[in-house]
Amino acid sequence: TEYETILVDRKGRVGIITLNRPKALNALNTELMTEVVAAAKAFDRDPEIGCLVVTGSEKAFAAGADIKEMQENAFPEVYLDDWLAPWDELSRLRKPVVAAVAGYALGGGCELAMLCDILIAADTAKFGQPEIKLGVIPGIGGSQRLTRAVGKAKAMELCLTGRMMGAEEAERAGLVSRIVPADELLAEAMATAETVAAMSAPAAVMMKESVNRAFETTLAEGVRFERRLFHAAFATADQKEGMAAFAEKRPAEFTNR
Numbered sequence: 001t002e003y004e005t006i007l008v009d010r011k012g013r014v015g016i017i018t019l020n021r022p023k024a025l026n027a028l029n030t031e032l033m034t035e036v037v038a039a040a041k042a043f044d045r046d047p048e049i050g051c052l053v054v055t056g057s058e059k060a061f062a063a064g065a066d067i068k069e070m071q072e073n074a075f076p077e078v079y080l081d082d083w084l085a086p087w088d089e090l091s092r093l094r095k096p097v098v099a100a101v102a103g104y105a106l107g108g109g110c111e112l113a114m115l116c117d118i119l120i121a122a123d124t125a126k127f128g129q130p131e132i133k134l135g136v137i138p139g140i141g142g143s144q145r146l147t148r149a150v151g152k153a154k155a156m157e158l159c160l161t162g163r164m165m166g167a168e169e170a171e172r173a174g175l176v177s178r179i180v181p182a183d184e185l186l187a188e189a190m191a192t193a194e195t196v197a198a199m200s201a202p203a204a205v206m207m208k209e210s211v212n213r214a215f216e217t218t219l220a221e222g223v224r225f226e227r228r229l230f231h232a233a234f235a236t237a238d239q240k241e242g243m244a245a246f247a248e249k250r251p252a253e254f255t256n257r
């Protein structure tokens with residue numbers, strides 16, 4: 001393919017993006033950022049794809065932004081370029097994204113995992129925001145998304161000390177949805193993604209939008225938003241099919257319409 005720092009594959013209705021800079025523990029340089037965002041947006045636009053998986057290697061999901069690349073950055077340039085802003089595009093993907101995390105998910109790596117919708121961790125996963133040890137702070141949402149995920153006390157401690165937390169602690173804290181043995185990580189992530197991809201696409205997009213609203217608005221506004229989409233779901237053929245299939249005791253055959 002045209003990509004240098006990622007591998008892109010598809011299996012049925014699942015699009016798979018594998019970070020692939022093994023010599024740098026998948027450090028997120030500009031090229032990798034550009035490629036991940038481009039590949040994710042291409043899958044998001046593709047009607048044959050219902051769900052995405054983002055993964056790394058056994059040793060590292062990603063060890064953060066590329067320190068060697070950013071070392072000499074200067075304020076006016078990064079400010080005027082709005083450096084790192086392309087990552088925000090991942091938060092605007094409409095289709096669900098599963099992060100399959102093994103090994104290090106540090107700094108931008110942890111932030112990338114948190115930009116995804118379902119986070120499945122191998123028992124080897126290690127999460128952290130060690131930016132403070134480099135004299136900086138997170139730059140693609142870590143201080144915000146980690147705080148929403150695990151609460152202020154743990155987020156503050158992790159961010160201020162830069163310590164890593166293992167998969168067990170991350171699950172207890174609510175950062176990850178599930179822990180699986182490392183050698184089953186990809187299969188489990190794929191099974192989850194295939195399950196999601198087999199749902200009615202409009203319903204899955206509504207569901208993702210609605211859950212994400214919980215982080216953007218008040219409870220009353222969020223419930224109102226959910227109610228509108230719930231009503232709208234009755235305009236889909238898939239609602240008729242899903243409910244008919246239940247009544248007829250057969251599997252639903254969704255047409256994504």
Ligand code: HXC
Nearest residue numbers: 023024025027063064065066067068106107108130139140
């Ligand atoms: C550039 C990196 C890197 C990084 C690892 N490498 N992390 N290069 N940027 N973030 C490179 C190393 O330089 C080394 O290359 C090779 O990958 C293997 O790493 P080692 O350190 O030798 O491996 P190990 O001893 O197993 O230690 C693993 C590690 C450590 C604990 C993960 O590499 C580490 O602490 N990395 C930095 C983690 C970090 O601070 N991340 C936050 C970055 S700031 P050579 O050529 O020497 O073999 C950030 C800001 C967020 O993310 C902004 C948003 C994107």
